[in-house]
Each structure stands twice: as structure tokens, then as C-alpha cells.
Amino acid sequence: MPITPSVKLGRDVRIFHADLVNLYGCSIGDESKIGAFVEIQKNSSVGARCKISSHTFICEGVHIEDEVFIGHGVMFTNDIYPRAANPDGSVQTETDWKVVETRIGRRASIGSNATILAGLEIAEGALVGAGAVVTKSVPAYAIVAGVPARIIGDTRENREQAGQT
Numbered sequence: 001m002p003i004t005p006s007v008k009l010g011r012d013v014r015i016f017h018a019d020l021v022n023l024y025g026c027s028i029g030d031e032s033k034i035g036a037f038v039e040i041q042k043n044s045s046v047g048a049r050c051k052i053s054s055h056t057f058i059c060e061g062v063h064i065e066d067e068v069f070i071g072h073g074v075m076f077t078n079d080i081y082p083r084a085a086n087p088d089g090s091v092q093t094e095t096d097w098k099v100v101e102t103r104i105g106r107r108a109s110i111g112s113n114a115t116i117l118a119g120l121e122i123a124e125g126a127l128v129g130a131g132a133v134v135t136k137s138v139p140a141y142a143i144v145a146g147v148p149a150r151i152i153g154d155t156r157e158n159r160e161q162a163g164q165t
Helices: 156-160
Strands: 060-063 102-104 142-145 149-156
Touching: 149 156
Parallel strands: 060 102
Antiparallel strands: 142 149
């Protein structure tokens, strides 16, 4: 699996197993870390100081801001009504559908095996629990979990209770 010349890598990006990733037409910010078996497609971006754990799929149209944690096996989507073929039976091409963009805000964290549907925003500081299926945008600092994901807390409250600010 390649890292193509079209990839824009920031300063001190660490790709632990460069022969086990598929990166093309994307940008990755300074000091970010990319695990094995990660695919990051064209027209997507990863900010600075992010951690993208192994087996994660970041498709076209996903934009991840700075200092975001993405757990193992996280799956993003970019099409609300996916189809393999057109009504006439012909195979779809890029011209037959529109990429629906997704945004992940600064310092958000997404747990392992979460699925993020197309067209959503996971706002700054939000936390998505492992295995969650996110079907609606997540407000800043919210904690969501479940299938479908629902708000179960607030990261600011939890930090205050733990004596962190």
C-alpha cells in the first residue's frame, strides 16, 4: 500500500509502518501519528498533533482539526445514499454522486470501532464512545455513546470532577 507523492506531510509526521498504509491526495499536519493499516483518501485532511490509530478509514471529504484522537478501526462515510450502480444498471463513477463532508473539531476523541456517518460535525472537545454509531452532529464537549449515539455527559464536567481544568 502506497504513500503517493500527492500526500502533503507536515513536519515530524510519524507513520510507523509506511508500507502498511494507503495515503493519497490528503494532507497531514505537523507531528501527527498514523498507525498501520490506515487509509486516508484524497481531499481529506488531518490536523497537527493528531493520533490516527490502526485500521482506521478516513474517506474523501473528512476534515480533522488539530489534536484529535481517532481510535482503532474507526470508520467514516461520505455518501448518504450509497449505491454501486445507477438506475439503468451501469456502474457508478465519481460523477454519479456527491461527496458529503464531515468535520471533526479540535481536541475531539473518537473511540475504537466507532462509525461516523456523512455530513456531520463532531465539535471541539467532544468524546465519542467506542463502538458508537454517530448519526447526528455532536455538540462541543459532549460525550456520546451507543447505537445510535446519544449524549450521556459532558467532558468539561468530568474534568472538573477529576480536579483537572
